[in-house]
Amino acid sequence: MKLRTDLAPLAAAVTDAARALPAKPPVPTLAAIRLHAAAGALTVAAFDYETSARATVDAEVTTPGTVLVSGRLLADITRTIKGTHPVDLELDGARLLLTSGRTCYTLHTLPLEEYPTLPRPAEASGTVAGPALAEAVHQVATAAGRDDALPILTGIQAEIGDHAITFAATDRYRFALRTIAWTPAAPTGTTDKVTIPAKSFAEATKILATDEQVHLTLPASHGVLGLAGHARTLTLRAMEGQLPDHTALWPTDFTATADVDTAELAAAVRRMSLVVERGHAVKLHLTDGALALSAGTATDASARDQVAATTDLLTGAPVSIAFNPGYLLDGITALNTDRIRLQVVHPVKPALLSPTAEDSTALRYLIMPIRQAG
Structure with missing residues (x-):
């Protein structure tokens, strides 16, 4: 095998393929990246029996061929090399020579016959x-x-x-x-x-x-x-089995709703998290025109905060609900929207987070509350 290709696309291809490398390979060959040169292209591939990844880059192929080399090492090399020099790859017996400018590496190859056959998807669905x-x-x-x-x-x-x-x-x-x-x-x-x-x-x-x-x-x-x-x-x-049926989980009748700025709410939850001990909660209090937050205990550090909100209290009375701060922040961040809607059914029943804009395809995040003492 002998070829020349550009460094940047090669580094990107190796990085992407390396994502399929197992953390603890059961056999040495599964820690390898497969390089296949043919017809003006270099295909970089990795496989761990569960996941396979292939990336293709343009290359000036002088001699077609296929080799296996250490995946982590190749990824480290291509990530570390700097400059605009092209990369030359040449197989010399059982070694692969990688040259870029004045930098040259010699990599030992692994036996191709021990590498599993890469899966190929059938016709696209x-x-x-x-x-x-x-x-x-x-x-x-x-x-x-x-x-x-x-x-x-x-x-x-x-x-x-x-x-x-x-x-x-x-x-x-x-x-x-x-x-x-x-x-x-x-x-x-x-x-x-x-x-x-x-x-x-x-x-x-x-x-x-x-x-x-x-x-x-x-x-x-x-x-x-x-x-x-x-x-x-x-x-x-694919995994065997399916998730539990979720069609009956999503509530439709709520006792309170709060629309709030996403960034403000996320920042407030982070501030409250500083005083939350493991297993404890951040409490949200939906009042008229505001969403108040509290955390901590009377015998230890505690905190209070408040963000402006457009609230709808269907029962007319304030509503309080408590959540694991990490789970709450995960949902707020995942929504990827400027304003977020919190809809509460009951303090001990799942609450719903969603964008304020009506969109049936947008993310909906159902979160279990933590039961409050008293």
């Missing part, structure tokens, strides 16, 4: 806008669980219809829901559901966030979700 996909997955990933003892809750469920995809995630204490439009290759009139590990899904869609269109291949018998952009292709193995 449809297309979706890359920026919208990345935003939606990032938003709902906030609510995904992180406890491997309940693996299905660490995933994001995609419910795919003929015109829209609805993403959902929950850790039992909050539930996030977001819908985006998509264009299926062949509408079927049915709805498919697939659950993908949240962390991997968020990483994959982040890589494709700048692609105007992303081609999706829905899992079939092989259970792999495919995502392909202009120069990046990724596969993610």
